[in-house]
Amino acid sequence: MITFTLDESKYTFLPTGDIFEFSNGPFLINQFQGNSMDGSANNIYLRVHTAQGIESYPLLGIRSRSKLLYNHERLIYQGRIEAIDYRVTFSPAADGIWFWHIQLSGNGETVDVIYGQDLGVAEKGGVLSNELYMSQYLDHSIWEGPNGYAVCSRQNQPQGIAFPYLQQGVLQTKAVGYSTDGTQFFGLSYKALDVPQVLESGLPNQNVQYELAYTGLQTEQMKLAGTVDFAFYGLFCQTHPAVVTSLEFGSRLQEAYASIDWNLSDAVQEGETVTLSAEIGGPYVSPQWSQAEIDAAFPERKLEEYEDGKLLSFFTNDHVHVVLQPKELLVERPHGHIITTLMDDTQVNNKLITSTNYMYGIFNGQTVAGNTSFHKLLSTPRGLLNILKNTGQRIYIRQDGVYRILTLPAAYEMGVNFAKWHYKLEDDTLTITTFTAANQPDIVLQVQSKLGKSYDYLITNQLVIGEHEFQHPVRVSAADGIIRIQPDEDAWRNHPYPGLHYDIQLPDTAFNFSDDRIFFEDGKPRNGTLLTLSVEQSSSFQLVMQGRLEDKESLPLAPYSFEAEVTLYREFYEAFSSRFCLQIEGAEQVQIDKLNETAWWYTHNAMVHFIVPHGLEQPGGAAWGTRDVCQGPMEYFLMTQHYELARNVLLEIFAHQLWESREWPQWFMFDQHPVQSPEWHGDVVLWPLKCIADYVMATGDSSIFQEKVVYHYLADALPTRESESVLEHVKAAVDTICKRFLPGTALISYAGGDWDDTLQPADEALKTKLVSAWTVALAFQVIRNLSQVTGFDPEFSKSLAEMAERMKVSFQTLLIKDEVIAGFAYFKDAETIEYMLHPLDQNTGIQYRLLPMTRSIIAELVDPAQADMNLRLIDEHLKCPDGVRLMDRPARYEGGVSTIFRRAEQAANVGREISLQYVHAHIRYLEAAAKLGDAERAWEGLFQINPINIRESVPNAKIRQSNMYFSSSDGDFPDRYSYHKNFEQLRTGSVQVKGGWRLYSSGPGIYLNQLISGILGIRFTADSLIIDPVLPASLDGLRFTYQCFGRTLQFVYHIGSGSTRTPELRSEGNAVAGQILSNPYRPGALSIPASTVLALPDEELHIYLSQ
Known part of the structure; x- marks a missing residue:
């Protein structure tokens, strides 16, 4: 240097x-x-x-x-x-x-x-x-x-x-x-x-x-x-x-x-002359496939995506998504994929291996066993355009005497546990496959010539063994054909995982390994992080990367069977998703195909977010956001009746409650690394409480309240020696809520913020004097539901019910002004309330906020008239072609200095929450629509945020990856000033919108929960099946296959035009008796005892919604 x-x-x-x-x-x-x-x-x-x-x-x-x-x-x-x-x-x-x-x-x-x-x-x-x-x-x-x-x-x-x-x-x-x-x-x-x-x-x-x-x-x-x-x-x-x-x-x-x-x-010296070896050529970009070549490789296709008559992408009948090279050249966010070992469907497994790959030629990157921030084997791909090509794992192939790095393929193929790159050579096709093993933390790189031709290869691997490249010393050793990669002993001393190591094997294949010296004319090494493997004259080989958290001996491997591993994943996903399948004939077939593929891929997305937390644009993570894990993953587990897993996750969450404050950190690592956020927003304490209430309502398992779990200290994130029952944890958390009530009210203070992270107050004084109407609506829902599941403790249950009623009165009398729910209320003094994010707001320029409008409906906190007013305000002020926005105007931006809100006034980019169309919030809008029985609104809204051929539903949407959840829809404005000036273009659809960050979100889980529980209307309580569809008449004849109480059933929907009545269930032509549940906004759901459902003679059940 x-x-x-x-x-x-x-x-x-x-x-x-x-x-x-x-x-x-x-x-x-x-x-x-x-x-x-x-x-x-x-x-x-x-x-x-x-x-x-x-x-x-x-x-x-x-x-x-x-x-x-x-x-x-x-x-x-x-x-x-x-x-x-x-x-x-x-x-x-x-x-x-x-x-x-x-x-x-x-x-x-x-x-x-x-x-x-x-x-x-x-x-x-x-x-x-x-x-x-x-x-x-x-x-x-x-x-x-x-x-x-x-x-x-x-x-x-x-x-x-x-x-x-x-x-x-x-x-x-x-x-x-x-x-x-x-x-x-x-x-x-x-x-x-x-x-x-x-x-x-x-x-x-x-x-x-x-x-x-x-x-x-x-x-x-x-x-x-x-x-x-x-x-x-x-x-x-x-x-x-x-x-x-x-x-x-x-x-x-x-x-x-x-x-x-x-x-x-004159006093200068010559620098070292460094030149690349004459054997190193430029990148190899595959020629594009012709239509005939596409047809030969993938004769059966659906949900095809076109641009100017050219095929860009499609899905296959076995849930594989294929992207062709022309599409990759149209997207700012490169196509990528995250694969991982199969999770345990009953326990939280911290020993999985995961890896990220990209279409542009990163075959493995961010490859890590266990903690996705601190245990990386291979480095993280950086940027969006493949500028520097040493990151992760790359492959060079020798052609015409020179090695060329493989970059863009003709086609990129993704399954839930694999990715394939198809490179068209002069007279051959080279297929590179990366896949994970189902039952071992192993990742397999497979290289194969279609015609069986032999080539020379270099495989480069940028090693990390820690958090970031160039920061951690690495030990590399080899014996019996196995390369072992370990942390330096001194650097890793006192580490929670002293035995962490990775082994690399090439079963039945001869290879050599070195550093980067082969790339330079003088043969000298220059990058201590690079491990280069060379394979000579091979037509097919596998490279297996094994990640282990304990110091164990590795034994030589036999080659893996790709087909066998894919089958294991397919069987697991079908079972884990409760055999989800939709079928229909007619005009809605394409939309139903989209939902089938979305259910498959969002299950993948949701489980990556849950068990190996990170995303494509957010490569680090390794932690559960408290509110995140309590939503997407938990809603998914309850919706699919994975109750044992849900219970174990809940116990892990409650064990991370802070000893000092009895609230929860904003996020925490859930392995042995003592790392957590030192702060938390004002709503965070509510989510574990909501979670446990939802769990007990679904399962009837009130014994969870008697389980004893530890707390964690705020100072060092270590667990306490003392443990208390979950009920004591709950009571302690409720007590913190009571202590935050503003004087004379049952309104909980804003504290560090609410769900919208960008709106944290710049003025610390606002933490105790500001109230978020959304937080209060959520708190009401949580406290009411807790009161319903704690009947075994009558005094506590009664106090909760009374608290919920006081919250309701305070909300309706203090937070609704002129029929508009304020986003915030600033209790300036004992006599003065200033309404913010409300038509009376003279300061922020923002008059309407989505979150309290939708949550107050979901929580059944407002009456039908106010619920109707909420929807009218959303339609008039917040609805855009690409979905509903968080507010009717963006926060002011004046060079990035905060005056009212922190990040909302600091972010220079129009993305993520700043774009105001945060998909998570749009899904909660769908939940509110379903609660109201607004079938057309809910159905349309599903496809405004569905990435598959999104331009069919959102004409101004830009092309994006189709099998990954995108967390926001971002107006294509160059900067905040243009965004503020031309915001109205979002309402008219005259500006294009782009997909935001992908995958690392609770959104996939809540999307599927609202599809199944809210719109298809199939959900569960401890002893009953709840039938409550909210579907438009165009879906008459829809068939929904789903596993309920361990039995696979097929529901057939019969929907009349304008139907609003309570559903009727029939089996073999006979009505099935049940109880009608209440809904303050429309006719209620039908509840049928689980014993009745299990005793029905036929798996085909007919749901009638006709007038």
Whole structure:
């Protein structure tokens, strides 16, 4: 490494001259840590303009032709391109400033220069944990001065107490172009071409606040008549508390620049000459399949997706999703998949192995046994565009004497436990398969030639053995054909899992292993994290990665059978999803096909979220969010009658109640790592209570209240020695709720926030004086339900019922003003209530909030007239073509400084909750619609958020991955200012909407619960089957196969137009007797004893809803 240190600034370069890392104190300035094979994500490009077009040349690092010189204060790249001599000098200066001084000499050539720099600008741990998230809060502002454009980037989310800031621009020439995101600079085509698109098109001069923060600057064109020189600069400040309102620090820059002598010093030494081996070629992108080749590989297809007449993706009859290469080149979020060992359907298993793969050629990444944050074997894929290709596990194939890394295939195939890549070769097809074993924590990489031809391969693996790459020493050993990878003993001392290790085997295949030396002409290793395996002349082989948390001996393996493992998964998923299957003939067949595929894939998504918590855009995690695990997973387990698993999860949740506060942390790790959130929002205490009430209502198992479990300490996240009954835990939690009632009311204080994380108050004083109407509605529902399941303790049950009634009165008298439920009520003093997120709100600009409107209906807290008013307000103010929004306007954004709310006013990106169409909340809207019996609304709403061929339901939706839950629908606005100005376009559908982050959410579980329990209307209590469909007449004749009380039944729906009456159940033509349940908004459900259901002679049951 070549390192320059000045004050708190540290600039570290690889021997190639590529940036490895720029830092200042605790802050990482760049985003991607470079490597000697790929170079860095940053570079400076010389563009030569001729009559024939533009030729571009990188000037820095391994991708350039530069010779490297350096001394203690500068790094010099020099060389010759055509007839142009160039010299680039990197030089740090005081006050967090650095320069890239460029000198060009030529004879009449017309040139310009494009500069690109990836940005972290946040604490290093945050950037390495999730660069996409940190980019969302990095505000870019563009300023024009004497030297053209400059880009200022301020981190709006506080890093401790700091707000890091970076300014970039040029001196001694003009910047005439700029960009701010890597998707602009590199373009989606980079995944196929491996060339930044701006080198041909130039920079777009648009500020795009997306998830790949990357500054581009383009100089004016210059004609080289002799020598010209100029410089790009960076200026970093550890904090910039105020909004950026101008281009600052001009004199500081000029003084720093003038203080440097740019003449080449004699006191320099030559850098190491590093060149890639002649045996390493460029990436291999498969030719696209013809229609005939698609037909041959997949003759039976459904739910086909097209764009301009070209097939993009489809599903098969066995729930496999296939994506073709043209679709991957259309999506910003690359197609990816997470696979894992089969979970236990009765216990929480922390010993599973999981791995993430991507269509663009990451066959395994984020590969981890146990804790998905701290136990990584292979590194996490970074960014969205496959810029650096050393992450995770990659494969090179030798063709025409050179090894080429496999990137985009012709087709990418996904099953719940596997992914396949199909590469079309000149006269063969190469299929790469990654799959998990069902009953062992093993991941298998399988490579196979269709024609049985033999090739040479390199398989690279970037090792982590910890949380992040380049941070943890690794031990690699080999014996008897087994490679063992372990943590360093000293680094791992006192670790909760001292025996953690991974073994790699290639059954029945000869191989060699080394580091990265094979990639360099001089044969020297340069990346200590890279493990390279070579396989020679093989037509088919398997590589098995085994992850174990205990120190056990590994034995040689026989090859796995892919087909056998897939069968085991299919059988498990069919049983675990209670044999879910929908059938219909006629116009609704396509929608029913969508729901069948969604039920299969959302089961996969929900279980990944539950048992190996992480997602595609959120690769770390390893923790249960308290409110998350209490919703999606628990609702799924109760809906499918996996009661033993639900019970064990509940006991784990209650064991993490905090000893000091008797509330729950926002999130906690559920293995042996003592890690949890030090804070929690005001609603978090309610979810475990709701969960246990729901569980007892469904199962009748009140014995759970007598189970004894520990607490956890807030200070060190360790369990207490003392244990108490779950009932005592519940009473302690209820007591904390009572203590938070505002004086003279039964309204619970807002505390640290509610479900919408972005609306945490900026003013700490609001925590005790603000009330969230949504939190109160949820609290009412929870306390009422708890009172109904604690009858064995009459005094406690009665107190809960009385508390619920007081909450209801307080809600209706204090939180509903002029027939509108306020989002918040600020109890300024004993006499004054200020309504926020309400038509009377004169401060925020927001007048309507979705959450209290839907939750008050779900909780049966409002009367039918108010429920009807809620729906009318939603339709008028919150409903958009892509679903309902959280509020009728976004929070104000003024450069990222918070005045009322924290993240809502800090996020520069229009994504996730900021987009206001958070899919989780839309699903709760469907729950409210079902409660009201609004069948058309509920049915339509299912498909507004269903990713399969979404444009059939949402015409302004952009293409997205079809088998992954997306957590938000984001208006395609470049920044917050455009979003605020053009918000109305979301209502008219005149702006496109994009899919947000994928999979890591409780959403898949609650979507399926609302589909089955709320809309199809099949749910359970301890001793009864509840039949309560909310279906439109177009679904007359629908058949629903589902397992109830261990018996597989088929329900046939008979639906008349405008039907609103209580359903009738018939078996073999005879009515089945049951009890009618109450519903304050419509005719109630039919409850039939489980014993009656089990005694019916026929599995085909007919549900009549006709008038």
